[in-house]
Every structure is written in structure tokens, then in C-alpha cells.
Amino acid sequence: MKRTQVAIIGAGPGGATAAAYLRRAGIECLLIEKDPFPRYHIGESLTGECGAIIRDLGLGDEMARRRHPVKHGVKVFGPTGATSWYVPVMRREGDTLVDSTTWQVRRSDFDAMLLEHARAVGADFMQGEVVNVLRNEQGDVIGVQVRPHDSQHLLDIDADVVVDASGLGTFLSRQDVAAPRVPGRYAKQVAIFSQIANPVRGGEYPDDTLIFYGDKHHWAWFIPLDDEIVSVGVTAPGAYVAARGESKAEFLRRELHELNPNLAERITDDRLVEEVRAIPNFSYNVPRFTGRGFLCIGDAHRFIDPIFSFGVYMAMKEAQLAADAIRDYLDGAHRDAADPFAAYAALSTRAQDALQETVDGFWDFPLAFAFFVHQRYREDFIDIFAGRLFNAPDTFRGLQGLRNLRAHAQQNQMASTA
Ligand SMILES: Cc1cc2nc3c(=O)[nH]c(=O)nc-3n(C[C@H](O)[C@H](O)[C@H](O)COP(=O)(O)OP(=O)(O)OC[C@H]3O[C@@H](n4cnc5c(N)ncnc54)[C@H](O)[C@@H]3O)c2cc1C
Missing domain, CATH: 3.30.9.100 (D-Amino Acid Oxidase; Chain A, domain 2)
Known part of the structure; x- marks a missing residue:
């Protein structure tokens, strides 16, 4: 039996980032990873706000030292290859957009760097596979059971909170702790x-x-x-x-x-x-992904579509938000609530829904989307592509523009079938 404040399943970008922010808050945590690093992983293009988190972790110079290519933007070519639109990486300084950059990464190297960083700032690490969840009589999650790589015996780990950062493995959903996976719009x-x-x-x-x-x-x-x-x-x-x-x-x-x-x-x-x-089948949603003693981050609860390179950012941003929610919980907030992490879940869902609307808009109205991105709502889409989805996505006029198009298309369809 071992004890920690926070057990984290998976040491990909979500898990390692959660560990780094938990350590910044002085919280003990244990990262458990089944695959030896470095290992291959897909997901190599990062958004602007993902770059901002990397810099906030103090890893900007290390990224330069490792010579990850610098990304200034994304260019999307139309079907003939003759037309294109471009979204630059820009950050906000107050209300002003300022040129910025982020990175492309070889994930074997990037993920190993994040894990090394988490360990350097004091996160515990165990090489092994989480195989079970420990629950009390009320059904609250109180820890995990691990098969360590260097032992034949299963090891119980007690924890105040379990973070599922297991990626496509969606561990807590498969264990019937979080809700079952629902196929997403791009599941086929x-x-x-x-x-x-x-x-x-x-x-x-x-x-x-x-x-x-x-x-x-x-x-x-x-x-x-x-x-x-x-x-x-x-x-x-x-x-x-x-x-x-x-x-x-x-x-x-x-x-x-x-x-x-x-x-x-x-x-x-x-x-x-x-x-x-x-x-x-990479597109899915786990509708309920927080509860007593647990929360899920990144691909462990939702992945929409790879088209605009949001996956690593969503995992790292949710890790940052989850660390804040866990710090408050350990300080006594929402201890008796049916879902102590409901506020984190609401923030994540709102941002993920805005991302879903963006991707759906691109596929359903590609010409209008290009016009919106390049001209009509340029600043909104620069913010959206950077990942500034977590503050107030409802205020983006660009998303409202996509909603209006959808409503119009539905009206036309109803009129033509009437
Ligand atoms: C085709 C495709 C292209 C993509 N392209 C991009 C892109 O360009 N840019 C981008 O940002 N994103 C991209 N993504 C998404 C990106 O790959 C993921 O969103 C991102 O890796 C999620 O990070 P994570 O930390 O949640 O999960 P992961 O990176 O998958 O990490 C999960 C970790 O948990 C470990 N684990 C799982 N189960 C257990 C267990 N039971 N016990 C212990 N450890 C466990 C795994 O070994 C793994 O190391 C793409 C996805 C796809 C499908």
C-alpha cells in the first residue's frame, strides 16, 4: 500500500502538465505510466496558447535547445491547391493582438521533456499500468491499483484525488467510473x-x-x-x-x-x-467526466477531430485548470458536493463545445468559413485557433456567425421538404 494526495493515470502531456502545476501548488502527486519513454505518439502541431503554457512551465528555452521547429501559423489549401487561407499565431496583450509563435514537436522528445520536468519539480513517478480503481462503500474513488513493471504483485495506491490522463485509453470511462464513451461526429x-x-x-x-x-x-x-x-x-x-x-x-x-x-x-x-x-474511431465524448474523488483531462474524456491541432493544448490547459480545482478541493472547497469538480467540468465542456462548433462549421460551410476566418471575423478566429476558448467562448461573433449559417441552412432544408 502506498499513499499520495493525487494519483495521475498516464504521463502524456495532460498527466505531466497536471503534475507540474500540482507541484507548483505544493501538492504531492504520483504519475503512473505504462509505456517506457521515449515512445512514439501522434499529435505534433501545437496551438499558440499551448506554447504559452509551455513557456509558463519555464520550458521555452529548453524547447529552443531541443530545436523543435517554430510555428508561425497554419495554412489551409482549398481542393484545387490554388487558393488558401492563413491563420497566424498571435497572442493577446490586453485587447491587442501581437505576433507570436509556438512549436511543432516530435512527441517522443516532447513528452519525455514534460515528464522529466514534472519529476524535476518533485512529482513521484511509477512505471506501471493502472489496472483497477479503488472505491469506498459510497462509491467514491479513493485510489488506484497498479501493476508495476518491476514487480509481479499488484500495488494499491490510496489518493485523495485520481486524475485520469490516460488518453484514448479513457480508463475511468472503461471502468464505469466516468460515463460510457459516446461516439463523436467524426467517429467514422x-x-x-x-x-x-x-x-x-x-x-x-x-x-x-x-x-x-x-x-x-x-x-x-x-x-x-x-x-x-x-x-x-x-x-x-x-x-x-x-x-x-x-x-x-x-x-x-x-x-x-x-x-x-x-x-x-x-x-x-x-x-x-x-x-x-x-x-x-478517434472522435468521442465522455459526457460525465468528474465526480467524487476523480476527474478526467484531455483525451481521457473527449477528442473531437485532429484538423486544427487542438488535442495537446486541450490536455495541457485542462491539466492546468484541474490542478487549480484540486488545490481548492484539498483546501476544503466543495468537499461534500455530489461533484466537487463540477465547475472544472463546466469550463471544459464550454470550451470543447466551442471547438466542436468551429470544426463542424469548417466541414459544413467551408467557403463561408474561409471568408469568416480571413475577413469577417478574423480576430475571433485568430483567438479561437490559438485556443483562447476557455474564457468566454459565447462572445465570439465568429461562432455566432456559424450558428446563424446553420439555422439558415436548417430553415432552407425544412422549407424544401415541406
Ligand atoms: C490522427 C491524429 C492526429 C493528431 N494531431 C494532433 C496535432 O497535430 N496536434 C495536437 O495538439 N493534437 C493532435 N492530436 C491529438 C493528440 O494526439 C492528443 O489529443 C494528445 O496526445 C492528448 O494528450 P493526453 O495527455 O490526453 O493523452 P496521451 O498523449 O495519449 O497520453 C496518455 C498516456 O497515458 C498512458 N496510459 C494509458 N492508459 C494507462 C494506464 N492504464 N496506466 C498507465 N498509463 C496509461 C499512455 O501510455 C500515454 O502515455 C491528434 C490525434 C489524432 C488521432
């Missing part, structure tokens, strides 16, 4: 991805993220990882991928040449220099 998509060497980058900022639109729900990413290697991936409806009947590598290589002319022109060598991987 499949992503197939790898890396290529020495493609043509071009543009003012050669390390920016490029997105290539093929047709609805069918697109590719291009994310520089160093001076030579670029991460490439294609996301498409599962039915389309299955109908092609190709191996993952055949599929990806052909798509790189066919999906968008602008992407095809960049490929100088289509050898895939990293294992070709696929992730299906």
Missing part, C-alpha cells in the same frame, strides 16, 4: 500517417503547419518535425479507406500524390521513413 473517420523526408516546404515560414482539403471529411496534414523530416497524414471516411482495399502504406503514398495538387507538388521522395500507423 480513419487517420493514416507516417513521415517523409525532404519535401518542398516554401513560404515565408517553412516550418508552418499545412492542411490540404481534398473533399468533405477528407484531408491531409503536413507538419515539419526537423530540417529534414515532415509528418504527413490523411484523414478520410472509414468507408472510403476500406473501399480502396490498399495496405496502409499504399493508401498513404497514393493519397500524397492524388489528394491535392499543391500537396503532390511538394513530394520529392514518397518513401515513408516512419512506421505507417492508423487510428480509427
Whole structure:
């Protein structure tokens, strides 16, 4: 039996960031990770506000030392490859938008850096797999059971709070502690991805993220990882991928040449220099993800769609907010509440819903979306793409514009079926 104030399941960006902020508040915590680091992970392009959290953790210089490519913005190419729109990374100084930058990351290196940092600031670490949840007679979560890598025996760990940062594993949902997963709107998509060497980058900022639109729900990413290697991936409806009947590598290589002319022109060598991987069913929501003794952060409760590179940011921002909520709880706030972490859940849900509206707007109204982003609501979308979704997403006129379009489209549809 071991005891800690906070047990954290998973040491990805969410778990390691939660540990760092808990330590900043003087709280004891134990990170438990099943995979030895460094390990491969997808999710390489970061938003502007993600960069801000990295700097807040004191890791800006370390990112530069590790030579992670600097990202100034994201460019989205239309289906012919001839038109594009661009969203720069900008931060807010008061009401003013100021040029800023963030990073592209090789996750093996980035995640190891975050874990090293969490340990350096005093987080305990255990290599092992969390296999069970401990609950008291009232059903409150009071700890976890771990299979440590260096032992045959299961180990019980008592904790005041358990943070689920297990990513796609959605551990507490699968243990029937949090609610069951509900498939998201993009659940039938499949992503197939790898890396290529020495493609043509071009543009003012050669390390920016490029997105290539093929047709609805069918697109590719291009994310520089160093001076030579670029991460490439294609996301498409599962039915389309299955109908092609190709191996993952055949599929990806052909798509790189066919999906968008602008992407095809960049490929100088289509050898895939990293294992070709696929992730299906990545879109889901765990509707109730907090309760007595536990809360979930990042992919452990919701992932919408990779298109605008929000996953790592959402995990790290929620980690920061969760650490605040846990500090208040340990100081005595909401101790007897049915859900002591309800306020954190509400903040997260509001931001995630705003992100969902943004992604849905892009797919349902691509031309209007491009006009909104480039001209009509430019500042709103610079804020949204940076990740400033947690304060007051209801005030974004750009999102209201998307809602109006949706209402209009629904009225037209009803009129045409009447
Ligand atoms: C195709 C695709 C492309 C993407 N591209 C981007 C992108 O460009 N930018 C971006 O920001 N995001 C992107 N994402 C999303 C991003 O990968 C995730 O949102 C992000 O990694 C979530 O971080 P996390 O800490 O919540 O989970 P993870 O990074 O998945 O970390 C979870 C950790 O928990 C560990 N774990 C799981 N179960 C247990 C257990 N029982 N016991 C112990 N340890 C456990 C795992 O080993 C893992 O290390 C993409 C996602 C997909 C599917």
C-alpha cells in the first residue's frame, strides 16, 4: 500500500502538465505510466496558447535547445491547391493582438521533456499500468491499483484525488467510473500517417503547419518535425479507406500524390521513413467526466477531430485548470458536493463545445468559413485557433456567425421538404 494526495493515470502531456502545476501548488502527486519513454505518439502541431503554457512551465528555452521547429501559423489549401487561407499565431496583450509563435514537436522528445520536468519539480513517478480503481462503500474513488513493471504483485495506491490522463485509453470511462464513451461526429473517420523526408516546404515560414482539403471529411496534414523530416497524414471516411482495399502504406503514398495538387507538388521522395500507423474511431465524448474523488483531462474524456491541432493544448490547459480545482478541493472547497469538480467540468465542456462548433462549421460551410476566418471575423478566429476558448467562448461573433449559417441552412432544408 502506498499513499499520495493525487494519483495521475498516464504521463502524456495532460498527466505531466497536471503534475507540474500540482507541484507548483505544493501538492504531492504520483504519475503512473505504462509505456517506457521515449515512445512514439501522434499529435505534433501545437496551438499558440499551448506554447504559452509551455513557456509558463519555464520550458521555452529548453524547447529552443531541443530545436523543435517554430510555428508561425497554419495554412489551409482549398481542393484545387490554388487558393488558401492563413491563420497566424498571435497572442493577446490586453485587447491587442501581437505576433507570436509556438512549436511543432516530435512527441517522443516532447513528452519525455514534460515528464522529466514534472519529476524535476518533485512529482513521484511509477512505471506501471493502472489496472483497477479503488472505491469506498459510497462509491467514491479513493485510489488506484497498479501493476508495476518491476514487480509481479499488484500495488494499491490510496489518493485523495485520481486524475485520469490516460488518453484514448479513457480508463475511468472503461471502468464505469466516468460515463460510457459516446461516439463523436467524426467517429467514422480513419487517420493514416507516417513521415517523409525532404519535401518542398516554401513560404515565408517553412516550418508552418499545412492542411490540404481534398473533399468533405477528407484531408491531409503536413507538419515539419526537423530540417529534414515532415509528418504527413490523411484523414478520410472509414468507408472510403476500406473501399480502396490498399495496405496502409499504399493508401498513404497514393493519397500524397492524388489528394491535392499543391500537396503532390511538394513530394520529392514518397518513401515513408516512419512506421505507417492508423487510428480509427478517434472522435468521442465522455459526457460525465468528474465526480467524487476523480476527474478526467484531455483525451481521457473527449477528442473531437485532429484538423486544427487542438488535442495537446486541450490536455495541457485542462491539466492546468484541474490542478487549480484540486488545490481548492484539498483546501476544503466543495468537499461534500455530489461533484466537487463540477465547475472544472463546466469550463471544459464550454470550451470543447466551442471547438466542436468551429470544426463542424469548417466541414459544413467551408467557403463561408474561409471568408469568416480571413475577413469577417478574423480576430475571433485568430483567438479561437490559438485556443483562447476557455474564457468566454459565447462572445465570439465568429461562432455566432456559424450558428446563424446553420439555422439558415436548417430553415432552407425544412422549407424544401415541406
Ligand atoms: C490522427 C491524429 C492526429 C493528431 N494531431 C494532433 C496535432 O497535430 N496536434 C495536437 O495538439 N493534437 C493532435 N492530436 C491529438 C493528440 O494526439 C492528443 O489529443 C494528445 O496526445 C492528448 O494528450 P493526453 O495527455 O490526453 O493523452 P496521451 O498523449 O495519449 O497520453 C496518455 C498516456 O497515458 C498512458 N496510459 C494509458 N492508459 C494507462 C494506464 N492504464 N496506466 C498507465 N498509463 C496509461 C499512455 O501510455 C500515454 O502515455 C491528434 C490525434 C489524432 C488521432
